[in-house]
Amino acid sequence: MFALRTAAARTSTRALPRAQVARVSVARNSVARAAFALAARSYVVPATPVPNSTLDSAPFAPCTNVGPDSTVNKVWPNAAEAIKDVITGNQLILSAGFGLCGTAETLIQAIVDRPDIKGLTVVSNNAGNVGAGGLSPLVLSGQIEKMILSYVGTNKALQDAYIAGNVALELTPQGTIAERLRAAGAGMPGFYTRTGSGTAVETGDIPIKWSKPDAEGKQVVEVPGHKKEVREFDGKRYIFEPAVHGDVAIFRAWKVDKAGNCVFRYTTRAFGTLVAKAAKYSLVEAENIVEIGEIDPMDIDLPGIYVDRVVPATEEKKIELVTLTEPAEAAAESKDDAPKSKSQENRIRIAKRAAKELKDGYYCNLGVGIPVLAANYVPEGVNVWLQSENGILGMGRYPTKEELDADVINAGKETVTLVPGASVFDSSESFTMIRGGHVDVSILGAMEVSATGDLANFMIPGKLVKGMGGAMDLVSAPEKTKIICVTNHCDKYGNSKIVEKCSLPLTGKGVVSTIITDLAVFQVDRENKSGGGLTLTELAEGVTLEEIKEKTGAPFKVAENLGTF
Incomplete structure (x- = not known):
């Protein structure tokens, strides 16, 4: 903002002849129009005198006589x-x-x-x-x-x-x-x-x-x-x-x-x-x-x-999940060499394959569980921006003990860090990014996923009520944001999680494009461009086509060039 005033403004117009009053009024109106035009075009006006002008320079100074005085106080004792x-x-x-x-x-x-x-x-x-x-x-x-x-x-x-x-x-x-x-x-x-x-x-x-x-x-x-x-x-x-x-x-x-x-x-x-x-x-x-x-x-x-x-505030801040990064030396040794259970091996296999879907410059949202592990296996030379729906763009690794901050968490309520260039914002801004399709890829877990790309991952009626969190929002623009489902091929009872039709309440209908399990990779023709359904494109090392047929609860085609991972 800037200030402009006429020299005549310092003198009452009541003492001036009618013609002179008119000239002053015209001058004032011209100044007002000029000020409006300049402000509308965001010009910066230097506070220096204008030659042959009746205008004085008026440098900006904060207004001090309008607004609350020192007695304004919304503070209560407790x-x-x-x-x-x-x-x-x-x-x-x-x-x-x-x-x-x-x-x-x-x-x-x-x-x-x-x-x-x-x-x-x-x-x-x-x-x-x-x-x-x-x-x-x-x-x-x-x-x-x-x-x-x-x-x-x-x-x-x-x-x-x-x-x-x-x-x-x-x-x-x-x-x-x-x-x-x-x-x-x-x-x-x-x-x-x-x-x-x-x-x-x-x-x-x-x-x-x-x-x-x-x-x-x-x-x-x-x-x-x-x-x-x-x-x-x-x-x-x-x-x-x-x-x-x-x-x-x-x-x-x-x-x-x-x-x-x-x-x-x-x-x-x-x-x-x-x-x-x-x-x-x-x-x-x-x-x-x-x-x-x-x-x-x-x-x-x-x-x-x-x-x-x-x-x-008299109550201490609390952290739901204190999650720390390992010291660099220990992490380097333990990342691949430490003994792992079969379940851990499966999760890592899925995460490594999912990471290959992330391209340089992508903006990605990673769900809780297996999806977030994919960040550990992003290929060398590939830089991605991780978005967390609670209000982070540029989410980093877990903190060291010295970096721990209760005010920096991810969507899984885990403590994290921020990378250089990160930004933070409220949930309205976060879901504008998500619903507007500005996120390139979203990787989510599943309880069930169907042959047509339906996804179910938030509740089992009468038994388990987790809630959908941000998942329904994340899958709401699948033509703009690619939805990748990562999950174990079968549940703990041996039932296939890939089914012809979901029996559980849906998170999204016809939204999944790619399914990655511990055994295989499927592409979903969710838009019915090639007759619909699933196409098997990759097998995990050591897995046979017969095993996939036996453990998959939906029919599928087999790609001509069947790959492995």
Whole structure:
């Protein structure tokens, strides 16, 4: 910005003749138009006098007489006082954090300490771990009545409570949660997305709540899932997802000033910026509280307009999975020489083959488990950018003990490092990359994968409820992002994971292009360009075609030039 003013502006026009007043007005209008034109074209105007001009130079100086004075203070002495008249029960709470990273542990504990607060519906990416932190204390205390989340993960208490009919659970894709929050904050009623199209998310076939078992142990669906409105755009199916408005948001930030301006560190920003904007009232716990003006405006991640109360964070930061890299010498010796179980050998074989799919310059997303191992075997001379859906582009290796940082984790909640040139961002930005097809390759695990490219990898009804996390988003643009499925060929009972038709709830319909197992590689004609189905293109060393035929639960063609890996 720059300032321009007329010399006449220093003198009242009331004392001037009418004609002179007109000339001054014209001059002012001309100056205003010139200033607007220059500003619109982003010109930088030097603060030097203009020859033969009535304009004075006016160098920029920060405005000091408009805005909050030193008495403005959103800081409360502690979390208990801050929630007293805000969180009272039977409300919809928006809780930030990814795993245990960025969760509002202090505010959560304050709610736990108020057993009179009950009947809560909580929107969060996940529910933490029993005994470790996050929202799990509220699950155990029975204060949560319903959760809208993407990933149950290892929180067995929540899984068991859902299966037993003690708590309602609305499984929602991670990117959809992020966008529902963003839509609410932006005043939009909702949005259409391909994420979840063709799955139980669209049809509402995942029950939100089961009844409690009767005398015979039988259960019925007490609250069914929401069937979604479907529309077609450019020949593709989209489902409508409504915005989610919260009563109260709780989140944690690294640095907050007394006006509520927030700064987040690394992956703690995943949902923090989103929940604050989507709630009627927002509470932030701050690791550092500073005076107004101490934060550079360019460093502010969340402006204070979205924050109502600030409390000091008194609970320690927690790490869900401390994962460290081996010392260089030990790693070099152990990488290939150490004794390995058959299961480990299979995982490494799959990961090595999957790594060959990564080309120089690719942007890649690697799922939890076998997929993330592929990063260890990227061919020499090939440089790829690893994207993690919790908000990293440029994810690096596991840290050494000295590099360990609780605020830098991957989508598997493991501690990681960042490579030079890395960037961090919130979940809305992350899923713009993913849903928009800006990621070149996504490698995911599977419980089942079909001959037509259908993928199932997030739940076994009545037994295992993990949640889809970001997987449904990752497979939502398969014509732009190549989806590679990596898995053991058979499950622990010897049943083929490659089937003619999936029996488990789908993560995505017709999305997988390549299947890599410990025994073989298949290409999937998911767009039916060559008659559809599977084509066997490679065998693992020592594996015969007869063995593949015996262990594969779907018909397949055999490539003319059958390779090995």
